[in-house]
Amino acid sequence: MSNNPEFRKNVWLELSGYRVIGMPLVIGSVLFLAYVSNARKFGAEISQTAGSLYFLITVLWGTKLAAESIMNEIREHTWDGQRMSVLTPWQLVLGKLFGSTIYTWYGSSICLAFYALSVPDTPYARILETVFSLVFAGILGHAVCLLASLLSIQKERKFVKSQTTAILLLGIVAVTPFVSLVFSREKPATWFGNSYGGPEFVLLSTAAFAAWTILGVYQLMRRELQMKNSPVSWFAFVLFMMIYLAGFLYGAKPGAGFEGINPAILVAFYVPLGATYLMAFIERKDPVTLRGVEQLVRERKAGAFLQKAPRWLLTAPLVAVMAVVMVAGNASNGTILKTAAFVFAVLLFMVRDLSVMLFLNLADNNRRAELLNVLYLVMAYAIVPIIVEAVHGDMATVLFWPITTQPLFLVVVAPLVEMAAALFLLSGRWRRKVAAVRG
Amino acid sequence: MIEVRSLVFDYPGKRALKEVSFSLRQGSITALVGPNGAGKTTLLRCLAALEEPVSGTILLDGRDILADPRATHRQIGYLSDFFGLYEELTAQQCLDYAALSHGVDPETQPDWILSCARQLEIDGKLNQKAGSLSRGQRQRLAIAQAIIHRPRLLLLDEPASGLDPESRHSLSLLFRRLQEAGMTLLVSSHILSELEEYCTDMLVLQEGRIIDNTPLVAREEQALFELRVAEALPDLENALLQLAGVEIVRVNQGSALISCSSDPARQHELLREMIAGGLRVCAFGQSKQNMQDVYLRTVQGDRQKGVR
Secondary structure, three states: OOOOHHHHHHHHHHOOHHHHHHHHHHHHHHHHHHHHHOOOOOOHHHHHHHHHHHHHHHHHHHHHHHHHHHHHHHHOOOHHHHHOOOOOHHHHHHHHHHHOOHHHHHHHHHHHHHHHHHOOOOOHHHHHHHHHHHHHHHHHHHHHHHHHHHHHHHHOOOOOHHHHHHHHHHHHHHHHHHHHHHHOOOOOEEEOOEEEOHHHHHHHHHHHHHHHHHHHHHHHHHHHOOOOOOOHHHHHHHHHHHHHHHHHHOOOOOOOOOOOOOHHHHHHHHHHHHHHHHHHHHOOOOHHHHHHHHHHHHOOOHHHHHHHOOHHHHHHHHHHHHHHHHHHHOOOOOOHHHHHHHHHHHHHHHHHHHHHHHHHHOOOOOOOHHHHHHHHHHHHHHHHHHHHHHHHOHHHHHHOOOOOOOOHHHHHHHHHHHHHHHHHHHHHHHHHHHHHHHO | OEEEEEEEEEEOOEEEEEEEEEEEOOOOEEEEEOOOOOOHHHHHHHHOOOOOOOEEEEEEOOEEOOOOHHHHOOOEEEEOOOOOOOOOOEHHHHHHHHHHHOOOOOOOHHHHHHHHHHHOOOHHHOOOEHHHOOHHHHHHHHHHHHHOOOOOEEEEEOOOOOOOHHHHHHHHHHHHHHHHOOOEEEEEOOOHHHHHHHOOEEEEEEOOEEEEEEEHHHHHHEEEEEEEEOOOOOOHHHHHHOOOOOEEEEEOOOEEEEEEEOOHHHHHHHHHHHHHOOOOEEEEEEEOOOHHHHHHHHHHHHHHHHHO
């Protein structure tokens, strides 16, 4: 790592003499205070204080530094210099992930050492598990910030202070459940019907999510450096999430309204669906990007298409595949028509929503397109259906939700008409936009 | 050295570069000029492989930079108009980082840094923090970062903006030295008088199109002439347009600045044609040609073509 120029630069920036001396002094003072206030006992009070300090330093402060590491390069106009360098994506990712947060890791390691030495009545193996879980949780939080920063600048290359704050909050939100699980995880976890020790499961889960996030940062960094990216990692991540979440619902009974559908398969169906919506929000949807993709389709360049197509566009077919799996899985239990109507309606609603999102993004004044997208989804799935249901009764809800308690014909036809209307609007705006750019 | 073919770049709602094609000679210093919004910065960023165009090819010594941008970054240096420095690092650390991140061999790195710092006359400032340097020194440090890996092509976007006249002059000398060392430079600037000091070629970009790419030395075959008529003539422009080999740089009812052949015999011929055509010429003398005039002539000529 010390040969990594990016890491070395961050060390120069973060580790000055005064700061190196200051950190142990502050941590030592706080821990000494805890020691004195606990009748000079080196035990639970110290370990709790050290754990809290770890949270403060790594999660709150470290995520701040990670969130700022790329956004500050944009603000100070040094990012182009890095993109013009010959540093590899891994050098940049690891240099930023561990370099920009080096000072907080310096403090965190002191806290973790005190935690490990002072935690009472706990086997060494358990202490090590906790320490590693906390370290992975910290890395996860920092990596989430880098991921969010890269996604943000790839959508719009500008520095907005509120955006950095949002990225910081996202990092904290991502890491807090893992940290709280580390400190409260004596209960075993049941996954695919097998029981696993709580601490071990939390440790492996945290490590896995940290690794996936770092891989995501690496992929985005490659894109930032104009390198080609295959979608394999993305599909592998979606598959991992499908399996990981399905494991918790394996063997569970179907919920009301989903009779005959295996909950594990249902959740595996929702994962690519959720990923499609999420990426549709996050990724660029401007005419230049979309026209580039259209051009690749016209020229039948499959390889380049897979590299450059927005991930939501590539994930949507996976939703269709999972829909077929769900219907096929129900072929023998008498609810096949109901299941087919449900998944087909979900697919139609998805295409409708994606069309509307693109339609809003292709507007001449699209500065608030993402906000409008959120508003649209809230209106389409929450506010309007509730009002309509209250006024016209249950049957009208087929216009908004894939509800199979209504006549199955209507469950499919209603979203089909809506999808056709949305596609019609989108195609009109798309043609106008393309004509405008070509002049 | 650099060959650009049919480069097209789009921003959402606007085509910034329209089928741009040109080439740069090895060892040349080319001025990239054009009105604001002409696409100069976009073009430089495409050449630096920082932006991906919609279509087109950019060849650096025959190698497509868009196919493998990272490989060509070893051979290209780029100074953006809004360059940045790590304010809390010393100039030495800034150059160390630039050298390491551009793959300079660690063994030769100290020598390269020192030689670069001397060339930029910042060798006495290496222990100062970048944030404490003056505007001119910061500019020099940024250029030093851009050339630390000894690139073959150096792209500079408004490198002299904000500098005092003395710093600008020494920047001109530096560019000449870099050219003498074999580097090819493409410099975007609005300060034409300054570009004139060191540029060998001029590339004029207007509304996303290259409207001129001629070596400035070839222009010496042309000369600028100041023309005055004895009384105001509303149709002077049309009268001058009738003359073969004459380009109008600027014109009003009483005078004009025209470009024509530098051959004295042709000038004599031209004067005779004007008088024979009824123009009451009272003064006809050579005017000093400068880049400003060449630029204006090119841009206005292009606009006239557009009007016609």
